[in-house]
Amino acid sequence: MILFLTLQTHAQSDLTKQIRSYREKQSNAWLQEYVSFLAIPNLAPDTINMQKNAAYIQNMMAKRGIQNIQLLYPTTPKIPPAVYGEVLVPNAKKTIIFYAHYDGQPVDSTKWSKGLHPFKPMLLNGSLEKQATIINWPKEKEEINPEWRIYSRGASDDKAGVMAILSAYESLIANGKHPDFNIKFFFEGEEEAGSDHLHEILVKYAAQLQSDLWVICDGPVHQTGKKMLVFGARGDAHAEITVFGSKRPLHSGHYGNWAPNPALELAKLLASMKDDHGKVLIKGFYDDVTPLTDREKKAVAAIPSPDQQMKTELGFMSEEMTGKSLAESILLPTLNINGMQSANVGKLSSNIIPTTAIASIDLRLVPGNDYKKQQEKLVQHIQSQGYFIVTKDPTDQERASHNKIAKIVLSDGYNAQRTSMDLPIAQHLIQAIQSTTSDQIISMPSMGGSLPLFVFEKYLKATTITVPIANHDNNQHAENENIRLQNLWNGIETFAAIMMMK
Amino acid sequence: MILFLTLQTHAQSDLTKQIRSYREKQSNAWLQEYVSFLAIPNLAPDTINMQKNAAYIQNMMAKRGIQNIQLLYPTTPKIPPAVYGEVLVPNAKKTIIFYAHYDGQPVDSTKWSKGLHPFKPMLLNGSLEKQATIINWPKEKEEINPEWRIYSRGASDDKAGVMAILSAYESLIANGKHPDFNIKFFFEGEEEAGSDHLHEILVKYAAQLQSDLWVICDGPVHQTGKKMLVFGARGDAHAEITVFGSKRPLHSGHYGNWAPNPALELAKLLASMKDDHGKVLIKGFYDDVTPLTDREKKAVAAIPSPDQQMKTELGFMSEEMTGKSLAESILLPTLNINGMQSANVGKLSSNIIPTTAIASIDLRLVPGNDYKKQQEKLVQHIQSQGYFIVTKDPTDQERASHNKIAKIVLSDGYNAQRTSMDLPIAQHLIQAIQSTTSDQIISMPSMGGSLPLFVFEKYLKATTITVPIANHDNNQHAENENIRLQNLWNGIETFAAIMMMK
Structure with a gap:
């Protein structure tokens, strides 16, 4: 028997080869520039350091000849500004805005591995999980191994976006290439703090921010390492639940069996929320979900499954939603425990009955869900378990x-957002990214993570498509965040191709 | 209809009145002595400070004319010594040893209320829960309100025992009273660390430590405030359970629904351990329990119920074991969650799926239970829930x-211990304590808490009866530990009476 396989073949464009050749000369200088950028702490509430970050980006833009560089402030005071710049083309047929954010997730530096610190970027000769060690920064002209990684808060999420976008533009100009449409740059400073004031900036600078497409650089690429573009994001909301025992901690000997234990009560409450196959048992939890379109279903089916590789790498046998692939799972709403605490464990544990037990719950949302309604379903479930609900x-x-x-x-x-895969500009974007790699790229209806993309739609009627670049194992949002250098290099080629797209 | 009530009436002895009168003169000096004692940190592993504590107690003994003052060291090095002293009587008919411990529970000073610190004793004009405030230490001859409380680690558990026993002896001598039997003092330095080396001291000094009775001063009196003696203690053992998710923290957006969540797994596991009426569901959990004797049942029935008062004070409506009184509950083995943790909650919470979830479990034991067997039942239950068990x-x-x-x-x-209420020396002890108060005193078959009393039985074949003095709301083992002064004064009268018992 003979098998006939239809293989779609792809080739890297000449443009990509030129960009790569420029990078090989520039990478050492870029590393130095990037490390200085990462060393500036980037927690949104840290006003002084956020100003330093913004100034650093303005300088990066100026060095690359970008025009009209500005800080766009929301109307609310003391919020980090977005850093803006543009390259306008006479009689441009379209405008594309490139988005990334320069703020990072909260840090607990005590949890970072030995020798690492969120704001002291370190170079490792690979991944920490694979026993990589800290190495010296390369000397001038020393060869840079693309498997090396930089460990730092923001290294992948999302200063990598700022770095890749600006270096892509630099690479084009250095190769004598000029986009034939308007390019604008918009780097937010409040994303990890929830983008609470982004809409104020969008409204205040609405005229300046009109575009045909926002290309959002955030999040990791596919676990197979293939390049990816993503047509939406899940929405997100949280709830923190506290249950109560005695008003004061009681000796677990003198009162054990008699005083109620809030840790046990919370355990029972949380256990009531999900069955053993990962299905949320809260009434109506999945009722509002908009079904996938046929094109979206096809796209999902074409996504290569990284599941077994990922399970081995992550060290578990079974997925939470029995029988569902990772690609399918992230197209459903979630109820996830981000954290749980009652008194202390380990060396700090003592013989008491705790006074409270707390769980932080994360609710991810998909098109059709309303975040307030989803939170309300959770509240009603807790009520249905016999709880009286208070807010203090x-x-x-x-x-x-x-x-x-x-x-x-x-x-x-905020709610989920999803852009139609049928738009012509979406098809052009897919072609541009495909031109950078001989690998089949991946189109996902939605990422599992959340970005406040609804804001662009709501306040600017804008179309957004996300083009992530970070390695999937970047420890985003946790300790030991890192970027694999090859992912940064790939990102530069990707954005250069997009800036020259049809 | 006429009701005939048989009321047993009690009167305070002349001895008690003399002791009280002496205390009214001495209390200011005692307060000063006690506060300096409390200010010495008393964590068993803190060798240097434990030496200071021991030296301080030796000095307290010397001032009171106690003889043969020694530090009794276990054979293992670097363990805090027991502080020993004695008062021998020619041709004594019996020997009673008074026990307390001078070490305290671990401390987390950040959890103590504003202005308080474990090792900076403060005087408050009442209980913190009732909005008491910090007041100045009384000046010489200033009247001391017995409702005042000292807040400090060890204030009630159990430096109060050391202070009350030594001051009782001082009061007797000051009143020209001399015990007609041998009195020995034995103050342990390793109780809260588990008394791991107590047996070494008992074996090494076995001849010196022969006695007819060990009077153990530790723990709180009854919640009604009535004086109490206790014929046993629950045993105690612990287990720390960790369940595992991904090897590294995962973004709860990108992986939520797909990666297993160990916090949820732990919640389900803990929820499987107890029903909604506080009954432990682990197979055979109650099987080994020795039933109460008739005399013990009668004693339990005579204990006044503080339950409703306690529930109001502690702020909860229902006991954990539905329908069981506090006095009944503590005569059964427990499974209690001391603490539970997975990632972070509150401001430190971030959008991740945790890597592990941990629960610290406390198992209290009653006569009939073997602690290793009880732990094994827990392990088997976890196995029965589908878990593979590892120890690393x-x-x-x-x-x-x-x-x-x-x-x-x-x-x-260690296992539980219980002394028979029928022993003549037990009856004499009851009479002595009853002579100090017009209130009916309480005899309990066992305290809810644990003391390693089996050690005295095993290595010395000794009889132990516990005479606690601390207020029940002393926050023992937790932050804001405190002693109500009236409880300290009552303790002094109690031990003076015991030293003069039949």
């Missing part, structure tokens, strides 16, 4: 009249 | 071949 610590009277009390603090949140 | 973090191979993995670290532990 219970009063003595509430304690005396309710057997089970849960404090629930709901966060702000 | 799982290897990659273990992760690849087992769906659910629990690491269980079992502590050392």
Whole structure:
């Protein structure tokens, strides 16, 4: 029997080869520039350092000949500005805005591995999980191994976006290439803090920010390492649940069996929320989900499965939603415990019955979900488990009249966003990215993560498509965040191709 | 209809009145002596400070004319010594040893309320829970309100025992009273660290430590405030359970629904251990329990119920074991969660799927239980829930071949101990304590808490009865530990009466 396989073949464009050749000369200088950028702490509430970050980016833009460099402030004071710049073309047929964010997730430096610190970037000869070690920064003209990684907060999420976009533009100009449409740069400073004031900037600078497409650089590429573009993001909202025992910690000997234990109560409450196959048991949890279109279903089916490789790498046997692939799982809403605490464990543990137990819950949303409605379903479930709900610590009277009390603090949140794969500009974007690699690129209807993409749609009626570049094992949002250099290099080629797209 | 009530009436002895009168003169000096004692940090592993504590106690003994003052060291080096002293009587008919411990529970000073610190004793004009505030230490001859409290680690557990016993002896001598039997003092320095080396001291000094009775001063009096003596203690053992998710923290957006969440797994596991009425569901958990004797049952029935008062004070409506009183509950073995943790909550929470979730479990034991057997039942239950059990973090191979993995670290532990209420010396002790108060005193078959009393039985064949003095709301083992002064004064009268008992 003979098998006939239809293989779609792809070739790297000449442009990509030119960009790569320029990078080989520039990479050492870029590394130095990037490391100095990463060393500036980038927590959104740290106003002084955020100003330093913004100034650093302005300087990066100026060095590359980008025009009209500005800081775009929201109307609310003391919020980090977006850093803006542009390259205008006479009679341009379109405008594309490139987005990344320069702020990072909160840090707990005590959790970083030995020798590492969120704001002291280190170079490692590979991945920490694979026993890589810290190495010296390369000397001038020393060859740079693309498997090396930089460990630092923001290294992948999302200063990598700023670095790759600006270096892509630099590479084009150095090769005498000029985009034939307007390019604008927009680097946000408040994404990890929830982009609470992004809409103020979009409204205030609406005229300046009109475009045919926002290309959003954030998040990791596919776990197979293949290049990817993503047509949407899940929405996100949180809830923090506290259940209560005695008002004061009690000796677990003198009161054990008699005083209620809030850690156990919380365990029972959380256990009631999901079955053993990862399905959320909260009433109506999946009811509002908009079904996938046929084109989206096809795109999902074409995504190569990294699942077994990922399980081996991550060290677990079974997925949470029995029988669902990673690609399918992230197209459904989630209820995930981000953290759980009651008194202390380990050396700090003592013989007490805790006074409270707390769980931080993350709700991811898909098209069709409304974040407030999804939070309300959670609250109603907790009520259905016999809890009296409060939003502040219970009063003595509430304690005396309710057997089970849960404090629930709901966060702000935002809904999911999804761009149609059928738009011509979407097809051009796919072609541009495909031109950089002989590998088949991946089109995903949505990323699993969240970006406040609805804001662009709501305030600017803008179209957004996300083009991530970071390695999937970048420890984004956790300790030991890192970027694999090859991913940074690939990102530069990707954005250069997009800037020259049809 | 006429009701005939048989009321047993009690009167305070003349001795008690003399002791009280002496205390009214001495209390200011005692406060000063006690506060300096409390200010010496008393964590068993802090060798230097434990030496200071021991020296301080030796000095307290010397000032009171106690003889043969010694430090009794175990054979293992670097363990805090017991502080020993004695008062021998020619042709004594019996010997009673008074025990307390001078070490304290671990401290987390950040959890103590504003203005308080474990080793900077403060005087408050009442209980912190009732909005008491810090006040100045009384000047010489200033009247001391017995409702005032001293806040400090060890204030009640158990430097109060050392202070009350030594001051009782001082009061007797000052009143020209001399015990007609041998009195020995034995103050341990390693109780809160598990008394791991106590047996070495008992064996090494066995001849010197022969006695008719050990009077153990530790723990709180009854919640009604009534004086109490206790014929036994629960045993204690621990287990720390860790369940595992991904080897590295994952972004809860990119992997939520797909990567298993160890916090949820742990919640389900803990929830499987107890029903909604506080009954432990682990197979055979209650099987080994020795039933109460008739006399013990009668004693339990005579204990006044503080339950409703306690629930109001502690701020909860329902006891954990539905329908069981506090006095009944503590005569059963427990499974109690001391602490639970997975990643972070509150401001430190981030959008991740945690890598591990940990629970610290406390198992209290009653006569009939063997601590190792009780731990083994817990391990078997976890196995029965589908877990593969490891004692160290799982290897990659273990992760690849087992769906659910629990690491269980079992502590050392010890069994319960109970002395018969029928012994003549027990009856004499009851009479002595009853002579100090017009209130009916309480005899409990066992305290809820644990003391390594089996050690005295095993190595010295000794009889032990516990006479606690601390207020029940002393925050023992937690932050804001405190002693109510009236409890300290009552303790002095109690031990003076015991030293003059039949």
